[in-house]
Amino acid sequence: xxxxxxxxxxxxxxxxxxxxxxxxxxxxxxxxxxxxxxxxxxxxxxxxxxxxxxxxxxxxxxxxxxxxxxxxxxxxxxxxxxxxxxxxxxxxxxxxxxxxxxxxxxxxxxxxxxxxxxxxxxxxxxxxxxxxxxxxxxxxxxxxxxxxxxxxxxxxxxxxxxxxxxxxxxxxxxxxxxxxxxxxxxxxxxxxxxxxxxxxxxxxxxxxxxxxxxxxxxx
Amino acid sequence: xxxxxxxxxxxxxxxxxxxxxxxxxxxxxxxxxxxxxxxxxxxxxxxxxxxxxxxxxxxxxxxxxxxxxxxxxxxxxxxxxxxxxxxxxxxxxxxxxxxxxxxxxxxxxxxxxxxxxxxxxxxxxxxxxxxxxxxxxxxxxxxxxxxxxxxxxxxxxxxxxxxxxxxxxxxxxxxxxxxxxxxxxxxxxxxxxxxxxxxxxxxxx
Numbered sequence: 572x573x574x575x576x577x578x579x580x581x582x583x584x585x586x587x588x589x590x591x592x593x594x595x596x597x598x599x600x601x602x603x604x605x606x607x608x609x610x611x612x613x614x615x616x617x618x619x620x621x622x623x624x625x626x627x628x629x630x631x632x633x634x635x636x637x638x639x640x641x642x643x644x645x646x647x648x649x650x651x652x653x654x655x656x657x658x659x660x661x662x663x664x665x666x667x668x669x670x671x672x673x674x675x676x677x678x679x680x681x682x683x684x685x686x687x688x689x690x691x692x693x694x695x696x697x698x699x700x701x702x703x704x705x706x707x708x709x710x711x712x713x714x715x716x717x718x719x720x721x722x723x724x725x726x727x728x729x730x731x732x733x734x735x736x737x738x739x740x741x742x743x744x745x746x747x748x749x750x751x752x753x754x755x756x757x758x759x760x761x762x763x764x765x766x767x768x769x770x771x772x773x774x775x776x777x778x779x780x781x782x783x784x785x786x787x788x789x790x
Numbered sequence: 791x792x793x794x795x796x797x798x799x800x801x802x803x804x805x806x807x808x809x810x811x812x813x814x815x816x817x818x819x820x821x822x823x824x825x826x827x828x829x830x831x832x833x834x835x836x837x838x839x840x841x842x843x844x845x846x847x848x849x850x851x852x853x854x855x856x857x858x859x860x861x862x863x864x865x866x867x868x869x870x871x872x873x874x875x876x877x878x879x880x881x882x883x884x885x886x887x888x889x890x891x892x893x894x895x896x897x898x899x900x901x902x903x904x905x906x907x908x909x910x911x912x913x914x915x916x917x918x919x920x921x922x923x924x925x926x927x928x929x930x931x932x933x934x935x936x937x938x939x940x941x942x943x944x945x946x947x948x949x950x951x952x953x954x955x956x957x958x959x960x961x962x963x964x965x966x967x968x969x970x971x972x973x974x975x976x977x978x979x980x981x982x983x984x985x986x987x988x989x990x991x992x993x994x995x
Contacts (some may be wrong), residue, residue, distance in 0.1 A: 603973075605851060606816065606820060609812070609815035609816055610811075610812045610813055610815045610816070610920075613812035614811060614812045630839060633907070637880050651912065653884065653910075654881070654916075657881075658877065658920065659876040661880050664801050664876055665873060665874075669873065676870065684920060684924060684927060685878050687875070688813070688916045688920055688923070690876055690880055691880075691915065691916040691919045691920075693816040693914060693916075727893070761957075764983040764988065765810055765812065765982075765984055765988075766814070766982070766984030766985045767981065768981075769977050769978070769980045769981035770977065770978050770981035771800050772977050773974050773975070773976075773978040774974075777969050777976065778969075780969035780970075781969040784969075787971065
């Protein structure tokens with residue numbers, strides 16, 4: 572850390588920076604490990620399409636917010652940093668909201684209040700506080716994108732399973748072949764209901780921790 | 791009056807913030823280790839929701855919504871500031887949380903020390919912003935209805951977090967599979983509680 576900061580030019584994708592990008596995908600995952608930003612994972616994963624739109628929005632907001640805060644980090648007075656951060660995030664979310672309303676109106680209706688709730692997505696605030704306030708723009712950008720990607724894959728996984736088992740479709744297209752239904756297969760309508768989102772995330776956490784034993788909660 | 795009671799009860803049980811919309815999950819999962827702390831956080835949420843929802847209701851209806859500025863002058867009848875909703879709501883919430891914190895610190899130091907760090911945390915609790923956004927989406931008729939909704943949502947959130955905290959205190963003595971311990975089992979229990987709460991669905995009030 573210290574030698575790099577001593578005016579040495581650092582490669583754009585040095586091992587340290589790569590770690591920033593890949594750690595949040597696995598053992599530092601914001602959802603499975605740090606338990607941040609759960610609300611939206613649960614609420615908008617009924618369909619894969621909405622999950623994809625949400626994931627892209629969060630990646631965009633988070634990358635940009637991290638860069639902006641990191642650029643401003645020397646000028647923000649510590650006492651009012653929270654409200655500055657909220658303002659930056661809220662402005663970015665307004666942009667995202669307007670873009671969504673203009674180009675994918677139906678998805679935007681479906682996401683309803685959850686686009687606005689990106690503002691209070693704790694991953695974003697958490698990364699701004701923990702990382703962007705102390706680091707240069709480029710590492711902050713990678714950190715933001717990495718954490719948002721870690722959030723996105725869980726979001727997409729939950730959306731995938733819920734839509735597949737809940738309505739037998741993916742992205743709105745039928746994927747369960749017709750003869751399965753004739754043989755007596757039925758969609759599990761329960762998967763669409765809110766409680767199953769919690770249980771799906773619970774199972775993803777279970778599998779993740781089973782594979783990576785270091786993460787097991789011993790307390 | 792009946793309307794108010796019905797909105798209140800509805801937002802506690804049927805449209806429960808946690809089980810039906812998953813709002814405020816982060817603090818719900820992080821602070822539900824013991825019943826005592828969760829009672830403190832729950833009380834703070836009721837308090838803040840009960841204050842911010844009516845204030846944001848006034849803001850929405852007298853400043854932000856389309857044509858809302860016409861009380862100022864007929865020339866503003868076409869003005870539509872609704873794109874500012876998010877930033878105004880979050881500013882109000884952050885300011886109110888700060889204000890509430892100062893007031894409590896001044897008048898009730900015991901309550902202040904028991905709520906402690908939870909008050910500032912609430913500013914970024916999505917249940918609070920979610921409450922205001924749902925209030926906007928549902929177009930409540932007057933400020934009393936909005937207040938009933940805010941308080942009801944807060945009470946619903948309180949019930950949920952105290953419930954899960956009580957279960958988590960007990961489950962410490964059970965033999966949960968190691969990878970599920972902690973977070974995983976909490977998710978699954980919340981799912982099961984959600985299924986229980988779904989039995990309130992379809993009740994007409």
